[in-house]
Each structure stands twice: as C-alpha cells, then as structure tokens.
Amino acid sequence: xxxVELRQLRYFIAVAEELxxxxxxxxxxxxxxxxxxxxxxxxxxxxxxxxxxxxxxxxLTPAGAELxxxxxxxxxxxxxxxxxxxxxxGSEPVRLGYxxxxxxxxxxxxxxxxxIHIDAWVAPSHTQAAxxxxxxxxxxxxxxxxxxxxxxxxNARILGADRLYAVAKGDDxxxxxxxxxxxxxxxxxxxxxxxxxxxxxxxRDTGARAVPISDGGxxxxxxxxxxxxxxxxxxxxxxxxxxALPADLVRRxxxxxxxxxxxxxxxxxxxxxxxxxxxxxxxxxxxxxLGIHAADAWLPAGCPYRx
Numbered sequence: 661x662x663x664v665e666l667r668q669l670r671y672f673i674a675v676a677e678e679l680x681x682x683x684x685x686x687x688x689x690x691x692x693x694x695x696x697x698x699x700x701x702x703x704x705x706x707x708x709x710x711x712x713x714x715x716x717x718x719x720l721t722p723a724g725a726e727l728x729x730x731x732x733x734x735x736x737x738x739x740x741x742x743x744x745x746x747x748x749x750g751s752e753p754v755r756l757g758y759x760x761x762x763x764x765x766x767x768x769x770x771x772x773x774x775x776i777h778i779d780a781w782v783a784p785s786h787t788q789a790a791x792x793x794x795x796x797x798x799x800x801x802x803x804x805x806x807x808x809x810x811x812x813x814x815n816a817r818i819l820g821a822d823r824l825y826a827v828a829k830g831d832d833x834x835x836x837x838x839x840x841x842x843x844x845x846x847x848x849x850x851x852x853x854x855x856x857x858x859x860x861x862x863x864r865d866t867g868a869r870a871v872p873i874s875d876g877g878x879x880x881x882x883x884x885x886x887x888x889x890x891x892x893x894x895x896x897x898x899x900x901x902x903x904a905l906p907a908d909l910v911r912r913x914x915x916x917x918x919x920x921x922x923x924x925x926x927x928x929x930x931x932x933x934x935x936x937x938x939x940x941x942x943x944x945x946x947x948x949x950l951g952i953h954a955a956d957a958w959l960p961a962g963c964p965y966r967x
Contacts (some may be wrong), residue, residue, distance in 0.1 A: 665965050666738055667802065668702040671695060672710060676728050679718045687812070688790040691850040730795065745790050752935040753777050757788045758801040760899050762922060763822065773938035785854040789814065798936045803898075804924050805853050807963035813929040815950040818965050820923040821945060821950040822901050826893035826912045827884070835915040838958070839867035842892040844883070847874045855897055862919065863962045868895065884909060895919065917958035920951065922965055 671688065675695070678684040685692040703710050710724035720728065754770075757779040763769070770776050783791075785802035792800045793812040801819060809816045826841045843859040846852040855878060863870040869892060877883045879900040887894050893912050898921045905911060925944055927936055953960055959966045 664702065664705050666735060667794075668698050668798050669735055670796065671698050672702055672724075672731055673728070673735070674794065675699060675711065676720055676724065681713070681718060688794060690787055690790055691853070694850055734950065735795070752933060754798045754933075754935050754939045755779055755796075756799045756801070756939075757783050757791055757797040757953050758782065759788060759803070759810070761822075762801060766912060766943065769942045770939045773942050774935040776939060784851055789926055792928060795928075798933070799925055799927050799940060801923055801925055802919065803858070804926060804964065805960070806964045807858070807962055808928070809939065809964060813928045815925040815929050815931070815940075816926045817940065817944040817963050818922055818947055818950070818952075819925040820947070821952050822898050822921045822923070823951060824895050824898070824901075824919045824921055826895050826914050827887045827905065827909050828893035828912050829888060829890075829909060831910060833910050834891050834910055834960060835913040836892075837916045838862075838895075838914050839893060839916070841895050841914060842869040842871050842890055843888060843895045844878055844897075845870055845872050846876060846878050847872065848876060851876070852878055858921065858960055859895075860915070861962075862895070862958070865958065865960075866917065866919075878902065898923075915956070917956045918951070918954065922950075922959065922963060923953060924964065 670810040674684040674688055678687065681692055681696055685695045688695065699710065701892055708727070710720050710727070712719050712721055752774065754774040755777050759782065762778070766776065785804065788800035788802040788811060789804050789808055790795065791797040793814060804814070806813070811854055826836050827848055828836070831920055845856050845859055849856065860870060865941060873886065875882050877886050878897050879905070883894070883900060884906055887909055895914060925940055932939060948954060949955060952965060953967055
C-alpha cells in the first residue's frame with residue numbers, strides 16, 4: 661500500500677465511471693497508455709484486480725465494485741483533511757502546478773492571500789489541466805483550448821504570453837514570414853500533445869511546413885540539430901524560449917503573422933475555496949493585453965482569448 665497515490669485513486673474513479681479507458685484518458689487529459697499503466701500499478705499495490713478488460717469492453721470486477729465507494733469516501737476525507745489543516749495554520753495552502761513557466765513575482769503577488777505550494781511534478785499542459793480537474797491541484801499554469809476548459813469544467817484566465825520566434829543557421833537575424841518557416845511535430849503525444857495540436861493548426865493557417873520527428877527534438881540539443889539540417893528557420897517552442905543558442909545559430913522574429921502562445925491559469929469551475937479564488941485574482945488581475953490582440957497576431961482558433 662505504500663506505493664498508492666491519491667492521483668491513482670482518482671484515475672480509478674474516472675475509469676470506473678466511464679468504463680472506457682479512452683474516454684477516461686480524454687477526461688483526465690492524459691495518454692491512454694499512461695492511464696492503463698497507472699491502473700495496473702494500483703492493482704499491483706492493492707493486490708486485487710479492479711477491472712476486467714478486453715479489446716471491446718471494460719467492467720468492474722467484484723473487488724473493484726466493492727472498493728469504489730470506499731475510494732470515493734477516502735478522497736473526500738483527504739480533501740477535508742487538507743482543508744482542516746489549512747484552517748488550523750491560519751491560511752489554506754493552494755497547490756499550484758506548471759509546465760515550464762511561472763511569473764517571476766508569483767510569491768510577492770500571492771503572499772497576502774494564500775500559501776502557494778508549487779508542485780514538484782513538472783508535467784505537460786494537458787496533464788496539469790487534468791490534475792486541476794480531478795482535484796490533484798488547485799491551480800495550474802498551462803496552455804488550454806476553450807474546448808478543454810468546457811469539457812473539464814475549468815475556469816481559465818490569461819496569465820502570460822510568449823511571442824514565438826524562429827531559430828536559423830547563419831547570421832541573418834531579419835524577420836522571417838511564418839509561411840517560410842518549419843514547425844516540428846513529435847510522435848510522443850504523452851509529452852507533446854498540446855504542442856502538436858498548436859503546431860498543426862499553425863502550419864495549416866500560415867503555410868509553415870510541418871515536420872514530423874520522433875526524437876523528442878522539440879527543444880534542447882536535438883532541436884538545434886534539426887535546425888542545422890533544415891533548409892528553413894524552425895519555430896521555437898515555449899519550452900525553448902529561454903534557452904541559450906549555440907554560436908552557429910541565430911534568432912529571427914516571425915512575422916506575417918506574429919505567432920503567440922498563451923499561458924492560462926486554470927482552476928475548477930465550481931471552486932469554492934476563498935484562498936484559491938483569491939490567489940487566481942492576485943495573479944491575473946491587471947494582466948495587460950500582452951500583444952495577442954494586435955492586428956498581425958496569430959492565435960489558434962480554440963484559444964480562449966482569441967477575439
């Protein structure tokens with residue numbers, strides 16, 4: 661039992677309610693294989709089989725059906741314990757997850773309204789949004805579409821935006837049109853699901869060349885190797901925005917259109933905890949336009965902030 665996590669128990673409930681791993685994975689915003697692995701790990705740690713599954717159907721075993729109401733009750737008690745501990749300490753803790761970016765003044769802006777506990781698990785946007793939806797997190801900084809917000813019953817507010825640039829060989833640092841760039845798509849959908857959705861739409865809308873890869877080279881040294889082999893500048897992902905460039909590569913602004921990636925702060929739509937709502941207000945109130953509504957700015961069609 662030492663290996664059992666509350667997150668796995670929430671996954672168990674989602675599969676039990678959907679009786680379909682694909683739908684449960686979509687609801688949780690995680691990859692199907694990852695969900696299956698987590699359920700198998702839970703079954704191993706509990707020492708019982710929770711589901712009978714084949715290619716056509718999923719059903720609860722007698723043990724699974726017996727444990728389901730107890731699991732729901734356990735999660736309710738865990739949430740209540742955290743709320744009570746917060747009240748005893750004078751202010752409730754707020755669990756915040758992120759992908760790779762946080763506001764530099766986060767602590768200063770929230771210290772008077774909440775105890776922000778930054779979660780150590782740095783995960784992709786779709787995973788962090790799912791963790792807010794299932795209660796594993798209170799807030800998350802991530803990229804979401806309007807359909808994600810609606811499907812998972814989230815509240816999203818803009819917190820920041822990155823204007824993406826292209827990386828190229830040589831010494832030409834002049835602006836490059838989006839249609840003359842390339843954008844990478846990685847086949848690892850567990851890690852790059854949100855980026856792939858974004859990049860595919862960017863390619864369709866602007867004429868940029870979509871380049872499938874399978875080496876995780878959306879960022880890091882592998883990304884720079886792709887740039888060196890490419891006959892076009894390659895648009896840099898948000899995870900690579902602050903990476904130092906090698907001496908043989910340059911940064912080029914992307915124009916016609918200017919390409920933006922937005923960072924949302926999300927919470928559950930029905931959130932009732934005052935500390936969570938106050939923390940969101942403290943972080944999002946006063947956020948400016950960030951350039952995303954300029955005449956030449958591009959945002960994907962599903963962006964909650966597109967006008």
